[in-house]
Amino acid sequence: MRVFSARTVRWRGIIATHSWIVVKEANAPAYSRFDCTAWGEPIWIDRFVPDGRWFGRMPQVIFAADGASAERMIPRIREAVRGYAFQQLGDYRVWPGPNSNTFVAAVMGSIPEISAMLPPTAIGKDFPVDGRWIGMTPSGSGIRINLRGYAGLTVGWVERIEVNVLGAVAGVDFRRPALKLPGLGRLGAVATPCQPPTPLS
Amino acid sequence: MTMADTGRGVAACYPPHRNLTIGRDPLAELKGSAREWQPSSDRNCGARTFIPFSTARTFFDGDSGTQNFASYMGTAGPLRVENRLIDIVAFAFGLFFIVPLVISAVLYALGDRVKEWRTADRSSAGLLPPARAD
Numbered sequence: 001m002r003v004f005s006a007r008t009v010r011w012r013g014i015i016a017t018h019s020w021i022v023v024k025e026a027n028a029p030a031y032s033r034f035d036c037t038a039w040g041e042p043i044w045i046d047r048f049v050p051d052g053r054w055f056g057r058m059p060q061v062i063f064a065a066d067g068a069s070a071e072r073m074i075p076r077i078r079e080a081v082r083g084y085a086f087q088q089l090g091d092y093r094v095w096p097g098p099n100s101n102t103f104v105a106a107v108m109g110s111i112p113e114i115s116a117m118l119p120p121t122a123i124g125k126d127f128p129v130d131g132r133w134i135g136m137t138p139s140g141s142g143i144r145i146n147l148r149g150y151a152g153l154t155v156g157w158v159e160r161i162e163v164n165v166l167g168a169v170a171g172v173d174f175r176r177p178a179l180k181l182p183g184l185g186r187l188g189a190v191a192t193p194c195q196p197p198t199p200l201s
Numbered sequence: 202m203t204m205a206d207t208g209r210g211v212a213a214c215y216p217p218h219r220n221l222t223i224g225r226d227p228l229a230e231l232k233g234s235a236r237e238w239q240p241s242s243d244r245n246c247g248a249r250t251f252i253p254f255s256t257a258r259t260f261f262d263g264d265s266g267t268q269n270f271a272s273y274m275g276t277a278g279p280l281r282v283e284n285r286l287i288d289i290v291a292f293a294f295g296l297f298f299i300v301p302l303v304i305s306a307v308l309y310a311l312g313d314r315v316k317e318w319r320t321a322d323r324s325s326a327g328l329l330p331p332a333r334a335d
Contacts, residue, residue, distance in 0.1 A: 002328070002329065004328070009315070009318045009321075010314075010318060011309070013309060014302070014305045014309045015302060015305065022329065024332060028332070029332060029333070030332045048323060049323060049324060049325050050332075051325050051326050051328040052323045052325055052326065053321075053323055053325075053326050054323070055315055055318045055321040055322075055323060056315035056321035056322045057315070058326055059326055061328060163297075165294070165298060168298055168302070170297040181297065182297075182301050182302055182305075183301045183302040183304065183305030183306070184304060
């Protein structure tokens with residue numbers, strides 16, 4: 001199971017990245033890729049190469065899980081994709097969301113074992129899918145105040161401290177020292193080391 | 202508090218300047234501060250106001266001069282703190298939001314841009330092993 005993120009198309013890549021999820025069960029012959037896009041019905045399955053460049057931009061692995069831990073996550077990921085709240089035609093909004101990053105953040109948030117978060121350039125990741133202004137962070141490790149994606153403040157163990165102004169996110173990570181800056185992303189220590197493969201039981 | 206003699210009155214700087222104390226010889230102190238104070242670079246100055254000489258002199262009548270000044274500034278104090286906060290927030294916004302976006306835009310302009318998204322490379326980046334049934 002992988003979460004990828006890559007700079008978006010054309011000038012929008014200055015400020016934003018696009019995220020997607022890839023899974024593959026042990027016995028599956030192929031990967032399954034889940035995207036949320038602005039083209040037609042939002043949820044796209046297997047419409048792009050699983051680890052493909054996003055219109056020329058190199059993707060980055062945000063989270064990786066293999067083996068037994070991935071096997072446990074995949075059914076819940078598929079369930080979260082099916083249950084995503086904004087998958088009707090017209091639901092997608094580039095800014096401030098719900099967009100591709102909102103979708104991936106929502107799926108990640110439904111799997112507590114995913115102790116990672118999307119980069120600060122993933123505009124839309126903080127859009128509150130439940131419509132609440134105040135709530136727990138997607139990781140469940142902190143509190144988030146969010147004004148429908150236009151502004152917000154997040155303080156959490158996984159998310160650290162983030163300030164959202166018009167979708168642009170700046171923040172600081174004390175646990176793995178780094179600055180999070182809009183447009184530039186994370187500067188400093190790697191956010192979440194990839195999980196080592198665990199043997200299937 | 203620091204003050205600068207402008208000829209017509211006193212430009213007062215609040216909060217206090219560390220290197221200056223107000224004593225019983227007000228005019229000497231004022232002249233001294235006028236040489237020290239450079240308004241464009243005085244980072245200790247949170248706010249400035251202009252006080253006529255006639256008013257300024259009353260601050261130094263007796264030992265309570267400083268208290269008199271504090272009382273004079275009292276109503277304007279909160280507004281000055283608020284202005285300082287606005288300055289800090291504006292600076293932080295510029296530093297943490299505007300500057301990074303400008304740098305990102307410059308990097309985009311200088312980097313290898315995809316000119317035609319329809320023909321852009323969407324091939325595998327080689328981040329996944331080949332799929333096969335295990």
